[in-house]
Amino acid sequence: FDFTLMVAGESGLGKSTLVNSLFLTDLYKDRKLLNAEERITQTVEITKHTVDIEEKGVKLKLTIVDTPGFGDAVNNTECWKSVADYIDQQFEQYFRDESGLNRKNIQDNRVHCCLYFISPFGHGLRPLDVEFMKALHEKVNIVPILAKADTLTPSEVKKKKIKIREEIEQYGIKIYQFPDCDSDEDEDFKQQDTELKESIPFAVIGSNTVVEAKGKRVRGRLYPWGIVEVENSAHCDFVKLRNMLVRTHMQDLKDVTRETHYENYRAHCIQS
Amino acid sequence: FDFTLMVAGESGLGKSTLVNSLFLTDLYKDRKLLNAEERITQTVEITKHTVDIEEKGVKLKLTIVDTPGFGDAVNNTECWKSVADYIDQQFEQYFRDESGLNRKNIQDNRVHCCLYFISPFGHGLRPLDVEFMKALHEKVNIVPILAKADTLTPSEVKKKKIKIREEIEQYGIKIYQFPDCDSDEDEDFKQQDTELKESIPFAVIGSNTVVEAKGKRVRGRLYPWGIVEVENSAHCDFVKLRNMLVRTHMQDLKDVTRETHYENYRAHCIQS
Numbered sequence: 001f002d003f004t005l006m007v008a009g010e011s012g013l014g015k016s017t018l019v020n021s022l023f024l025t026d027l028y029k030d031r032k033l034l035n036a037e038e039r040i041t042q043t044v045e046i047t048k049h050t051v052d053i054e055e056k057g058v059k060l061k062l063t064i065v066d067t068p069g070f071g072d073a074v075n076n077t078e079c080w081k082s083v084a085d086y087i088d089q090q091f092e093q094y095f096r097d098e099s100g101l102n103r104k105n106i107q108d109n110r111v112h113c114c115l116y117f118i119s120p121f122g123h124g125l126r127p128l129d130v131e132f133m134k135a136l137h138e139k140v141n142i143v144p145i146l147a148k149a150d151t152l153t154p155s156e157v158k159k160k161k162i163k164i165r166e167e168i169e170q171y172g173i174k175i176y177q178f179p180d181c182d183s184d185e186d187e188d189f190k191q192q193d194t195e196l197k198e199s200i201p202f203a204v205i206g207s208n209t210v211v212e213a214k215g216k217r218v219r220g221r222l223y224p225w226g227i228v229e230v231e232n233s234a235h236c237d238f239v240k241l242r243n244m245l246v247r248t249h250m251q252d253l254k255d256v257t258r259e260t261h262y263e264n265y266r267a268h269c270i271q272s
Numbered sequence: 273f274d275f276t277l278m279v280a281g282e283s284g285l286g287k288s289t290l291v292n293s294l295f296l297t298d299l300y301k302d303r304k305l306l307n308a309e310e311r312i313t314q315t316v317e318i319t320k321h322t323v324d325i326e327e328k329g330v331k332l333k334l335t336i337v338d339t340p341g342f343g344d345a346v347n348n349t350e351c352w353k354s355v356a357d358y359i360d361q362q363f364e365q366y367f368r369d370e371s372g373l374n375r376k377n378i379q380d381n382r383v384h385c386c387l388y389f390i391s392p393f394g395h396g397l398r399p400l401d402v403e404f405m406k407a408l409h410e411k412v413n414i415v416p417i418l419a420k421a422d423t424l425t426p427s428e429v430k431k432k433k434i435k436i437r438e439e440i441e442q443y444g445i446k447i448y449q450f451p452d453c454d455s456d457e458d459e460d461f462k463q464q465d466t467e468l469k470e471s472i473p474f475a476v477i478g479s480n481t482v483v484e485a486k487g488k489r490v491r492g493r494l495y496p497w498g499i500v501e502v503e504n505s506a507h508c509d510f511v512k513l514r515n516m517l518v519r520t521h522m523q524d525l526k527d528v529t530r531e532t533h534y535e536n537y538r539a540h541c542i543q544s
């Protein structure tokens with residue numbers, strides 16, 4: 001199994017920590033962080049890391065596409081452009097390969113899902129969030145993430161999710177839709193499916209450190225006023241997101257990429 | 273007593289909550305928040321609220337100068353300019369008034385202190401923070417604030433303060449300096465003075481809600497994993513900031529404004 005996951009959002013929103021938490025990796029240990037002066041002139045880069053992971057006995061070759069520099073400058077006009085170009089380039093490469101003679105070993109680098117990190121500090125979506133999602137929603141499956149959710153009390157999380165979902169609708173942003181479950185599924189499954197849809201944007205907390213909580217060792221953040229547990233669903237949607245990505249919806253994310261986003265691209269190319 | 277305090281920093285960093293917490297006011301209840309679409313075209317405004325407060329029996333006419341729109345757009349080039357212009361306009365008005373005939377009732381609208389809110393999400397200072405502080409450090413006393421510090425564990429707070437202080441030095445930013453205490457002060461006082469200087473930037477948490485913690489009613493934030501207490505110095509520097517602003521350093525902030533920042537402005541005017 002191959003899967004390409006993109007993470008996008010301004011720096012400091014916990015993207016690398018979340019990726020490491022989701023897949024129990026240490027992908028970013030050699031990362032060089034830019035200081036403010038260097039970031040003034042930096043443009044958005046696209047970087048890739050590939051790691052082999054095993055989930056419930058299934059081997060997975062996971063590629064993480066990162067977008068350092070996104071949203072960090074004083075002037076972020078069109079900073080989403082290099083991200084959109086990268087996605088198109090992968091479509092273009094696939095298009096050329098599948099129109100060629102040797103179609104047996106096509107390398108599929110198309111981006112199957114983009115986790116877009118929304119700051120919990122915004123009073124809803126910020127202008128850059130809207131611009132990014134509108135520029136990319138017809139190229140890749142966007143799964144919006146409410147980052148660093150330990151900044152928000154449960155009622156603030158609830159209000160913010162409602163506000164963000166309303167704004168996504170109001171701005172005509174087409175995020176990844178979870179497929180409806182069959183009407184003959186049992187009630188339990190339908191309930192889980194509804195809960196999943198109402199969790200958007202996933203309020204996540206990530207951690208690279210293990211702390212001791214109630215006698216167990218857990219991934220978490222140790223504050224003077226208490227311990228946040230990443231895998232505690234009363235604390236955040238980390239487990240929901242991980243199950244969705246790695247267990248229940250990975251195949252659908254790939255199918256929608258191939259059958260909708262890639263076909264849109266192909267149609268565009270063929271018509272022009 | 274009159275005191276003019278400016279608060280600046282991108283929206284959502286808890287500025288209004290902190291102002292209300294510091295002075296136990298409700299200055300922002302009628303505030304209209306813009307949505308993302310409106311914020312795309314908004315320029316930086318300057319708004320003023322005046323409130324009479326009493327601190328330990330002393331009446332204080334406090335003016336809060338707010339900077340909605342700062343740092344919120346996709347392109348924030350020179351968004352600090354309207355802030356700098358506002359400060360200069362107050363200097364200019366004072367300059368004209370004190371050169372005039374009737375000098376008995378000069379209205380002093382000069383800004384005595386600017387609390388600049390730094391996001392706890394940055395890996396240190398961001399480009400906009402550096403630009404703002406460099407543009408304003410010779411016009412107003414800048415007191416840097418590390419906002420929403422409940423996002424950070426104690427070790428993260430410590431590392432971030434050191435990083436930010438290093439960057440402030442490295443970029444030649446002149447923030448407000450606490451005056452050195454006299455060498456004949458007692459050890460206790462000197463210790464407090466050193467602690468104050470090493471607290472910069474003040475890691476603050478603000479709250480408009482009262483929660484119950486250990487049987488007492490306190491200003492705080494109630495999370496599933498614990499209760500953050502705004503006035504608990506093991507949780508944040510709120511009390512240090514409030515004491516500094518309202519009790520120990522208010523007069524010095526006014527003196528430095530008059531004797532340094534205003535005199536710089538005056539010299540500039542007279543020479544050109």
Ligand SMILES: Nc1nc2c(ncn2[C@@H]2O[C@H](COP(=O)(O)OP(=O)(O)O)[C@@H](O)[C@H]2O)c(=O)[nH]1
Pocket residue numbers: 010011012013014015016017018147148149150151204205206207422423424428
């Ligand atoms: N409060 C909080 N801090 C986090 C969380 N995840 C990561 N961090 C911290 O935020 C800082 C930046 O995280 P990082 O993953 O490097 O952010 P990135 O720049 O988006 O990749 C690190 O100090 C992390 O420990 C979270 O869920 N909540």
Ligand SMILES: Nc1nc2c(ncn2[C@@H]2O[C@H](COP(=O)(O)OP(=O)(O)O)[C@@H](O)[C@H]2O)c(=O)[nH]1
Pocket residue numbers: 150151152156282283284285286287288289290419420421422423476477478479
């Ligand atoms: N985590 C956290 N949230 C805060 C803090 N102070 C305020 N908030 C919340 O952040 C949101 C925005 O605060 P607000 O004061 O309106 O921010 P402003 O736009 O900078 O004026 C509100 O929901 C506040 O309850 C804080 O210290 N920590």
